[in-house]
Amino acid sequence: MLVLDAGNVLFGREPSNSSQGALQIQAMNLMGYDAMAWGETDLAVSAEVLRERFAEAEFAALSTNLGPADELPLQPYIFKEAAGHTIAILGATAPAAAKRTQPGIALSVEPPLEAISRTVAGLRSQAEVIIVLSNLTADENNALATQVPGIDIILGARGKGVKYGSRTLNGPDGPVVVATTYRLGQFLGYLNVRFDNGGRVVSFAGQDLSLTDKYANDAEMLELLAPYGIKK
Numbered sequence: 376m377l378v379l380d381a382g383n384v385l386f387g388r389e390p391s392n393s394s395q396g397a398l399q400i401q402a403m404n405l406m407g408y409d410a411m412a413w414g415e416t417d418l419a420v421s422a423e424v425l426r427e428r429f430a431e432a433e434f435a436a437l438s439t440n441l442g443p444a445d446e447l448p449l450q451p452y453i454f455k456e457a458a459g460h461t462i463a464i465l466g467a468t469a470p471a472a473a474k475r476t477q478p479g480i481a482l483s484v485e486p487p488l489e490a491i492s493r494t495v496a497g498l499r500s501q502a503e504v505i506i507v508l509s510n511l512t513a514d515e516n517n518a519l520a521t522q523v524p525g526i527d528i529i530l531g532a533r534g535k536g537v538k539y540g541s542r543t544l545n546g547p548d549g550p551v552v553v554a555t556t557y558r559l560g561q562f563l564g565y566l567n568v569r570f571d572n573g574g575r576v577v578s579f580a581g582q583d584l585s586l587t588d589k590y591a592n593d594a595e596m597l598e599l600l601a602p603y604g605i606k607k
Contacts, residue, residue, distance in 0.1 A: 376457070377409050377410075377455060377457060377462070377464070377506075378406060378407050378408045378409050379408070379409060379410055379411070379464065379506070379508055379530060380403070380408065380410075380411040380412070380508070380531075381411070381412050381414070381508045381509055381510055381530055381531020381532070381533075382411055382412040382413055382414025382415075382416075382417055382466070382468070382508070382510040382531070382533075383414030383415065383416045383417060383510060383533065384399055384403075384411060384414065384417065385399050385400075385416070385417045385419075385428070386416050386417065386419045386420065387416050387419075390603040390604075390605070393603075394603070395420060395424050395428070396420070396424070396425075396428045397428065397431065398599070398600075398603065400428050400429075400431050400432050401431070401599055402596065402599060402600075403432070403434060404431070404432065404433045404434070405593075405595055405596060405599060408433075408434040409434055409435070409453075409455060409464070410434055410435040410436070410437050410453055410464050410466070410508065411434065411435075411436055411437065411466075411508065412436075412437050412438060412466030412467060412468065412508035412509065412510050412531065413436055413437065413438040413441055413447075413449060413466055413468045413472070413510070414468065414469065414472070414510040414533070415468065415469050415471045415472040415474075415510065415533075417436075418472055418482070422446060422447060425447055425448070426447070426448055429447075429448035430448070432448075435450055435453045435464075436448060436449050436450070436466070437449065437450055437451065437452060437453065437464065437465060437466025437508060438451065438466040438467070438468040439451040439452065439465050439466060439467060439487070439490045439491055439494045440467060440468055440484060440485040440486070440487045440489075440490035440491070441466075441468045441472065441482060441483075441484055441485075442482065442483055442485070443482075443483070446482055447482070449466075451465060451466070451494055452464060452465040452466070452494065452498065454501070454502060458570070460503045460504050460570060460574055461501070461502045461503050461504070462502060462503070462504040462505075462506060463498045463501065463502035463504070463505045463506070464506045464508065465491065465494060465495070465498075465505065465506070465507050465508065466507075466508045466510075467487045467490075467491055467507055467508065467509045467510060467511050467515075467519070468484060468487070468510050469487075469510050469511055469512075469533055470484050470486065470487070472484050472510075487511055487515060487519070488515070488518055488519065488522065488523070491507060491519055491523055491526075492522075492523050495523055495524070495525040495526060496524075496525070498525070499524075499525045502574075503570070503573065503574030504527050504528070504570060504574045505525050505526050505527050505528075506527065506528045506529075506530065507519060507526055507528070507529045507530070508530055508531055509529050509530065509531045509532060510531060510533050511532065511533060512532060512533055513532045513555075516529050516532055516553055517544060517553075520544040520546050520551040520553055521544055521545065521546060521547075521551075522547070523546070523547070524546070524547040524548050525548060526546060526551050527551060527552065527568075527570075527574065527575075527576055528551070528552045528553075528554070528566075528568060528576075529551060529552070529553045529554070530554055530555075530564075530566070531555060531556075532555045540554070540555055540581075541553070541554035541555075541566060541579065541581030542554075543576070543579070548575075549575050549576065550575075550576045551576075552566070552568060552576055552579050554566050554581050556583055562583050562584060562585050562586065563583070563584040563586060564581070564582075564583055564584075565581065565582045565583075565584055566579060566580075566581045566582075567579065567580045567581075
């Protein structure tokens with residue numbers, strides 16, 4: 376199982392803002408995240424704070440189109456092994472991120488379609504399954520799915536109207552699963568995908584889990600939240 380996020384998770388609401396993202400990083404570590412994509416709001420503080428936060432992170436922060444890498448602790452992709460397959464996980468950051476960067480951060484944001492196309496082309500011989508964590512719009516996701524050979528799954532989309540959904544689009548190499556969930560961490564998106572021996576999508580089933588009282592509170596998470604006055 377992989378635990379992933381498409382970005383815009385560190386800042387924008389309390390108590391994440393007052394902790395400068397430390398609470399989010401600690402919580403994601405506790406939940407066993409494998410990777411997140413850099414979203415535009417994740418760049419809303421200084422490079423010094425971001426470097427400090429991701430020195431604490433036990434998961435990767437990914438973007439294929441944000442750079443250069445020496446400005447921030449970012450990677451274009453990582454490899455994971457799951458269900459007998461080598462999986463490449465990439466991040467895609469919204470072009471609007473260029474307007475979010477703080478003074479002293481000399482970042483460039485490449486058009487995501489170009490960056491993803493180039494990166495996926497280099498990964499197709501190294502990974503059987505390619506997942507894109509997308510901080511892009513639904514239309515940009517559609518362009519990735521239908522124009523870039525090699526992508527198997529696209530997770531996430533930015534925009535206030537984003538809701539849960541999972542579907543397939545016809546990509547150059549076969550079906551591409553595109554899945555989104557609701558904003559603000561109120562729901563958990565669960566996606567189960569079956570692949571054939573060559574890493575092609577055979578079937579999938581998606582579910583959006585509403586985090587209601589039917590799920591018991593986690594004792595370690597409550598302990599983490601207690602200093603911020605959160606009891607439930």
